[in-house]
Amino acid sequence: MEKINEFRMTVWAKSINEGFCRAAVAAFAAQCDPTVEEIGDIKTAVSEAVTNCIVHAYKEGDGRIYLSFQLFADGRCRITVRDTGCGIEDVKKAREPLFTTMGGDRSGLGFSVMETFSDKVRVRSRVGKGTTVILEKVLRGKRP
Amino acid sequence: MPVQIAVDGRNLNAFLSGEIDHHTAPALRERIDRAIVENKPQVLRLYFSAVSFMDSSGVGLVMGRYKQAAAFGGETEVFDLKPPAERIMKLSGLTRIVRFRKTPVTAQQAGGKHYGKNQ
Numbered sequence: 001m002e003k004i005n006e007f008r009m010t011v012w013a014k015s016i017n018e019g020f021c022r023a024a025v026a027a028f029a030a031q032c033d034p035t036v037e038e039i040g041d042i043k044t045a046v047s048e049a050v051t052n053c054i055v056h057a058y059k060e061g062d063g064r065i066y067l068s069f070q071l072f073a074d075g076r077c078r079i080t081v082r083d084t085g086c087g088i089e090d091v092k093k094a095r096e097p098l099f100t101t102m103g104g105d106r107s108g109l110g111f112s113v114m115e116t117f118s119d120k121v122r123v124r125s126r127v128g129k130g131t132t133v134i135l136e137k138v139l140r141g142k143r144p
Numbered sequence: 145m146p147v148q149i150a151v152d153g154r155n156l157n158a159f160l161s162g163e164i165d166h167h168t169a170p171a172l173r174e175r176i177d178r179a180i181v182e183n184k185p186q187v188l189r190l191y192f193s194a195v196s197f198m199d200s201s202g203v204g205l206v207m208g209r210y211k212q213a214a215a216f217g218g219e220t221e222v223f224d225l226k227p228p229a230e231r232i233m234k235l236s237g238l239t240r241i242v243r244f245r246k247t248p249v250t251a252q253q254a255g256g257k258h259y260g261k262n263q
Contacts, residue, residue, distance in 0.1 A: 015167035105204030
């Protein structure tokens with residue numbers, strides 16, 4: 001399927017940028033004339049992926065988050081959230097609901113929420129190199 | 145602060161607003177926990193009708209406050225979640241320990257007067 005548009009951005013791994021990343025993907029997705037629900041879904045999935053970079057990949061320290069959004073002619077969105085942080089030792093385990101390596105108020109639902117609010121979630125990770133999360137979702141929007 | 149607190153007898157009502165994520169949750173947590181310690185409520189009521197966005201940080205926020213209130217013998221009730229937030233709460237299994245409710249419309253209007261008052 002033909003790619004019709006794309007944006008890329010890099011942000012520092014600061015928690016204040018979580019809202020900015022959500023707003024950026026929502027604004028870009030608006031060109032597909034999506035429903036309010038679809039916009040909410042991608043904002044939620046992106047929020048989880050970006051939070052993971054900040055909390056887990058960089059452990060609340062310095063780092064960069066690379067976000068890209070590719071849009072296809074059939075309304076399919078591919079959002080990639082990449083970091084060069086610590087990587088995930090066991091991706092399968094990390095994706096299990098309620099699994100968390102952090103205590104406190106972390107719920108261990110990050111990947112479950114991404115899966116619930118996207119059509120497809122792919123995770124590639126190498127310990128010491130970083131993690132790439134690819135979120136795919138078709139925006140059917142208000143098209144007939 | 146995107147939370148207004150109102151004490152009503154042995155009930156502690158917290159009206160949340162804006163976006164709840166990993167960035168905003170800590171300030172909400174601290175404010176509500178302080179009120180729990182000060183008031184030791186029988187029922188902690190968290191109102192979500194003015195929350196425009198919530199990710200899984202909202203689950204942590206409710207779970208943590210549930211534990212905090214329970215430490216003083218209190219129960220927790222969550223009001224007026226929007227459908228996406230409700231979906232996230234259901235994933236967590238929180239629905240087994242916390243009561244989820246809808247405010248009747250007239251009570252919502254009465255509750256609205258707390259906004260902007262009481263700190």
